[in-house]
Amino acid sequence: MTIPLVDFLGLSAILFAIGAVGVLVRKNPLIMFMSVEIMWNAVNLTFAAFARHWVNMAGHIFVFIVVTVAAAEVAIGLIIVVFVFRQRERLDVDELSSMKG
Amino acid sequence: MLANVIFWIAAVIAVAMAVTVVAAKRPMHAVVALVANFVMLGVLFLLLHAEFLAIIEVIVYAGAVVVLFLFVVALLLTGVSAPREDEGPKLLAQTPLAIILGAAILCLAGFAVAINLTLGPTPGVPEAFGSITLFGEELFTTYLLPFELTALVLLVAVIGVVFLARERH
Amino acid sequence: MLLTITIDVVKALIVIIFLMAAFGYMTLIERKLLGRFQFRPGPNRVGPKGILQPLADGVKLLLKEEIIPQGVDRFIFIFAPLISLLAALLAFAVIPFGPNVHLFGRTIPLEIAGPNLGLLYVFAIASLGVYGLILAGWASQNKYGLLGGLRSSAQIISYELAMGLSVVGILIFAGSASLNVIVAAQENVWFIFPQIIGFAIYLICAVAETNRAPFDLPEAEQEIVAGYHTEYTGMKFAMFFMAEYINMVTVSALATTLFLGGWHGPAFLPGVAWFLIKVALFLFLFIWIRATLPRIRYDKLMGFGWKILLPVALVNALGTAAWVAMIK
Numbered sequence: 001m002t003i004p005l006v007d008f009l010g011l012s013a014i015l016f017a018i019g020a021v022g023v024l025v026r027k028n029p030l031i032m033f034m035s036v037e038i039m040w041n042a043v044n045l046t047f048a049a050f051a052r053h054w055v056n057m058a059g060h061i062f063v064f065i066v067v068t069v070a071a072a073e074v075a076i077g078l079i080i081v082v083f084v085f086r087q088r089e090r091l092d093v094d095e096l097s098s099m100k101g
Numbered sequence: 102m103l104a105n106v107i108f109w110i111a112a113v114i115a116v117a118m119a120v121t122v123v124a125a126k127r128p129m130h131a132v133v134a135l136v137a138n139f140v141m142l143g144v145l146f147l148l149l150h151a152e153f154l155a156i157i158e159v160i161v162y163a164g165a166v167v168v169l170f171l172f173v174v175a176l177l178l179t180g181v182s183a184p185r186e187d188e189g190p191k192l193l194a195q196t197p198l199a200i201i202l203g204a205a206i207l208c209l210a211g212f213a214v215a216i217n218l219t220l221g222p223t224p225g226v227p228e229a230f231g232s233i234t235l236f237g238e239e240l241f242t243t244y245l246l247p248f249e250l251t252a253l254v255l256l257v258a259v260i261g262v263v264f265l266a267r268e269r270h
Numbered sequence: 271m272l273l274t275i276t277i278d279v280v281k282a283l284i285v286i287i288f289l290m291a292a293f294g295y296m297t298l299i300e301r302k303l304l305g306r307f308q309f310r311p312g313p314n315r316v317g318p319k320g321i322l323q324p325l326a327d328g329v330k331l332l333l334k335e336e337i338i339p340q341g342v343d344r345f346i347f348i349f350a351p352l353i354s355l356l357a358a359l360l361a362f363a364v365i366p367f368g369p370n371v372h373l374f375g376r377t378i379p380l381e382i383a384g385p386n387l388g389l390l391y392v393f394a395i396a397s398l399g400v401y402g403l404i405l406a407g408w409a410s411q412n413k414y415g416l417l418g419g420l421r422s423s424a425q426i427i428s429y430e431l432a433m434g435l436s437v438v439g440i441l442i443f444a445g446s447a448s449l450n451v452i453v454a455a456q457e458n459v460w461f462i463f464p465q466i467i468g469f470a471i472y473l474i475c476a477v478a479e480t481n482r483a484p485f486d487l488p489e490a491e492q493e494i495v496a497g498y499h500t501e502y503t504g505m506k507f508a509m510f511f512m513a514e515y516i517n518m519v520t521v522s523a524l525a526t527t528l529f530l531g532g533w534h535g536p537a538f539l540p541g542v543a544w545f546l547i548k549v550a551l552f553l554f555l556f557i558w559i560r561a562t563l564p565r566i567r568y569d570k571l572m573g574f575g576w577k578i579l580l581p582v583a584l585v586n587a588l589g590t591a592a593w594v595a596m597i598k
Contacts, residue, residue: 129408130343133346133349133401136398152385152386152387153387156391156394159397159398160390160393160397163398165427168397168400168401168423171404171405174408175407175419233386233387
């Protein structure tokens with residue numbers, strides 16, 4: 001008995017919401033990044049679930065592309081975080097407001 | 102039957118680990134929870150007959166991207182606790198508002214699924230579905246252009262990282 | 271269904287017992303061989319010719335005091351060696367160590383699992399094994415530990431790439447990533463002969479992956495105390511030790527599966543025996559290399575992996591692909 005599609009979609013929605021809450025609540029850029037990773041993974045799960053449902057490999061290809069772009073983005077984002085930390089010795093996105101207004 | 106049991110175990114652990122990532126006081130615990138989350142998602146991909154995606158998830162996401170996070174956390178936050186963050190003042194009622202917004206996103210997603218629930222039963226899949234041969238065929242014929250563009254994105258990222266991390270005098 | 275699960279559990283137990291016994295006797299064989307390479311007899315006091323030495327070592331490690339330094343993150347400190355050992359044991363699950371066995375009217379394949387992506391599974395588990403090192407190095411709250419852990423993991427990640435590329439030629443020849451199919455495709459000619467460059471690269475990367483000499487700067491006693499396992503004592507240290515030797519066995523088993531035809535061999539010995547002989551050959555090679563070559567400096571090690579091995583592996587993969595495309 002195959003697992004119904006709704007279960008996967010529900011799980012994916014829950015993970016996406018948790019990731020979104022993480023981005024909104026935390027101030028450490030590393031943890032915000034990790035929450036965004038969780039959101040990406042939730043979307044990947046949705047793609048794979050629909051690919052399974054409609055027996056179409058396009059979903060898998062899309063997941064592959066999302067994974068690759070996410071990896072590239074994490075690399076650049078982390079190096080920026082390292083630079084900010086080197087300057088300020090603090091990891092707090094709320095302090096990076098010198099361009100405000 | 103066995104698939105259902107594995108699904109529920111993997112789903113519960115994935116959600117628990119995601120909550121740990123979001124709520125952990127120490128960044129190192131968040132990173133370890135993230136790895137566990139990704140491995141559980143790999144298991145879920147296997148349940149969806151997406152075997153190549155499961156391997157990609159473990160090799161690329163859990164095995165490389167999170168290692169990057171781990172390096173940064175290990176080098177920047179060498180103290181065991183994280184005294185330098187989450188100490189400043191938060192916006193007014195930030196946490197409750199965020200949780201309300203998260204619940205709103207969940208309701209939105211649930212609504213989207215409910216009004217579209219004319220999906221019908223899940224058909225069976227051919228043996229080769231999700232295998233690396235079928236994936237390769239699709240990737241290199243129908244989706245060749247996105248593949249090449251993704252390679253270009255990676256190249257730009259590598260150039261960016263090498264440039265940003267160069268020696269400065 | 272229950273019978274299938276029982277058979278799988280029995281196979282898993284046999285493999286785990288074999289790996290633990292292999293770990294025990296590898297420590298003894300390594301010390302005796304190193305001794306012979308250095309004109310001395312090696313340990314020979316415990317039992318006849320030192321055969322009971324692993325038992326003595328095991329008892330010693332079990333009875334040692336478990337020290338947890340003050341101020342460390344306890345959960346990660348205790349968890350890290352577990353990850354290393356788990357990854358080392360899990361990687362062996364897809365390696366076929368013999369031809370199909372016919373028992374009770376069923377055909378039982380001599381491997382714990384034979385997924386279509388068996389080869390990639392081994393690389394996935396190897397990527398997960400890196401975590402044990404970094405977490406141990408960080409959790410020790412010790413500069414030597416952190417530096418050793420980071421160096422070790424950077425080395426492993428870099429050589430993982432070249433290792434993955436070096437087996438692409440095998441994938442092209444066999445047409446599948448399933449280790450069963452790869453072994454079956456080597457019935458007539460072992461893949462070491464057409465893929466000699468891939469084999470050489472794989473061997474060098476295997477030595478680097480398991481942190482063995484000459485690539486063992488991250489845990490060299492003379493330079494960095496003991497690298498990432500400086501602060502570990504007793505059973506936790508034993509787990510790291512086990513993980514290293516079991517990794518060696520796994521990498522040797524993978525090399526025989528990919529390049530030396532797995533369990534194929536002339537019929538006067540059973541397949542499993544041929545498999546064990548070939549794995550033993552690789553383990554001897556590992557010890558021989560350790561006894562002979564000097565340690566390589568870390569920056570030269572990384573330069574070698576990225577600037578020489580990776581391009582050569584890439585050229586090997588492309589060349590193999592071009593050659594196979596031409597003759598088809």
